[in-house]
Amino acid sequence: MQKRWALPLMALAAVPAWAQGVLKIGEVNSYKAMPAFLEPYKKGMDLAVQEINAAGGLLGKKVELVVRDDNGNPGDAVRAAEELYTREKIDVLTGSFLSHVGMALTDYAGQKKRFFLASETLTDKVVWANGNRYTYRLRGSTYMQTAMLVQEAKKLNKKRWAIVYPNYEYGQSAVATFKQLMQQAQPDIEFVAEQAPPLGKIDAGAVVQALADAKPDAIFNVLFSVDLGKFVREGNTRGLFKGRQVVGLLSGEPEYLDALRQEAPEGWIVTGYPWYAIKTPAHDAFLKAYQAAYKDYPRLGTIVGYNAIQSLAAGIRKAGSTDTEALIRAFQGLHVDTPWGPITYRPQDHQSTMGAYVGKTTYSKELQRGVMVDFYYADGKDYQPSDAEVKKLRPASAQ
Structure with a gap:
């Protein structure tokens, strides 16, 4: 029997006839803990599912997305993943935002021998130290995005640097990479202050004062979400940023x-997503579709959610099934077209080449919000370690 689905993109000339059953994509994420990112992310996934179903689904089946909240807790994430498999009978698993949760789901995939596409989580450990043959990762890693900013930071030729970051895996990893790459580029660099507040619990006044007391020439900021807002407001009030260059991971x-x-x-100098100024056919089509569907503009999370589902779709088509071993083979060197251009999943470390936009922040009176200017797209393939380095970083069992 034929069914009609409400589509934001196009009117169907022919309605697909679905095979018996559905193909279920299970997704686990920290929706309550990180709504600013993950609400747009969910809409990006939904848009991709709508497009896929409009084109006939996958393997002749309608695609269905089944979502669970992990409450920002690794144990809850693992329990949610298991419930998705045992009760919902999902065919494949994706998700994760917070790094410690992403590592827990990576370990789960390795123990259960189930394919897992880590969509957003940035920790390098997902594809390197804790990597396994069952886990692939979409978004550019902490190392990759930090390396993009180092390319700009070293041009500043500032000697005395202060650092502020959330004290958990993502922040620690970003700082370690920044120090390593900056010391290689500028051996005389000095790190004169370091502040590491707990995630979501920054005492912005104390942090800003401690950084100001160190009298740095420049600041590397890794804070995001509500912590970033509090830091910026307090820093503006106390004049921390006056006469100092700030390099901010995710701040755009x-x-x-x-x-x-x-x-x-x-x-x-930041990484971010200037959706209002990207002029390419692929992004124009995506932007038009998203605005038609949701009467809103996309965020970075939207791109990640959309690309995650489209990556799974490309892998499943190539594999011809959702069998774990078939998906592992299909994702090795898999090419996926995205609104930002084509990406590839590297067989050597299961990391995609999805890049990021690098530019500078300013306030736009027209848009009445902060925007990125003087930006460019940094292709992820240009900011990854060599194959020889990856081989040392990744366990032999994950090869």
Whole structure:
């Protein structure tokens, strides 16, 4: 029997006839803990599912997305993943935002021998130290995005650097990479202050004062979400950023930058997503579809959610099934077209080449929010370690 589905993109000339049953994609994420990123992320996934079903589904089946919240807790994430398999009978698993949760799901995939696409989590351990043959990762890693900023930071030729970061895996990894790459590029560099508040619990006044007391020439910031907002507001109030260059990982993402409105920092070098100024056919088509569907503009999370589902779809088509071993083979060197251009999943470490936009922040009176200017797309393939280095970083069992 034929069914009609409400589509935001197009009117169907022919309605697909589905094979018996559905193909279920299970997704686990920290929706309650990180709504600013993950609500747009969920919409990106939904849009991709709608497009796939409009084109006939996967393997002749309608695609269905089944989502669970992990409460930002690794144990809850693992229990949710197991429930998705045992009760919902999902065919494949994706998800994770927070790094410690992503590592837990990576370990789960390895123990259960189930394919897992880590969509957003940035920790390098997912594809290196804790990597396994069952886990692939979509978004550019902490190492990759930090390396993009180092390319710009070393041009500043600043000697005295202060660092502020959330004290958990993602922040620790970003700082370690920044120090390593900056010391290689600039041996005389000095790190004169380091502040590491707990995630979501920053005492912004104390942090800003400690950084100011160190009198740095420049600051490397890894804070995001509500911590970033508090840091920027307190830093503006106390004059921390006056006469100092700030390099901010994730600070140009609209999820976090938009919330600052007129308090948006001026001239920070950041990674982010200037959705309002990307002029390519692929992005134009994506933007038009998303705005038609949701009457809103996309965030970085939207791109990640959309690309995750489209990556799974490409892998399943190539594999011809959702069998774990078939998916592992299919994702080795898999090419996926995205709104930012084509990406590839590297067989040597299961990391995609999805890049990021690098630019500077400013306030736009027209849009009445912080924006990125003077930006460019940094292709992820240009910011990854060599195959020889990856082989040392990744356990032999994951090869």
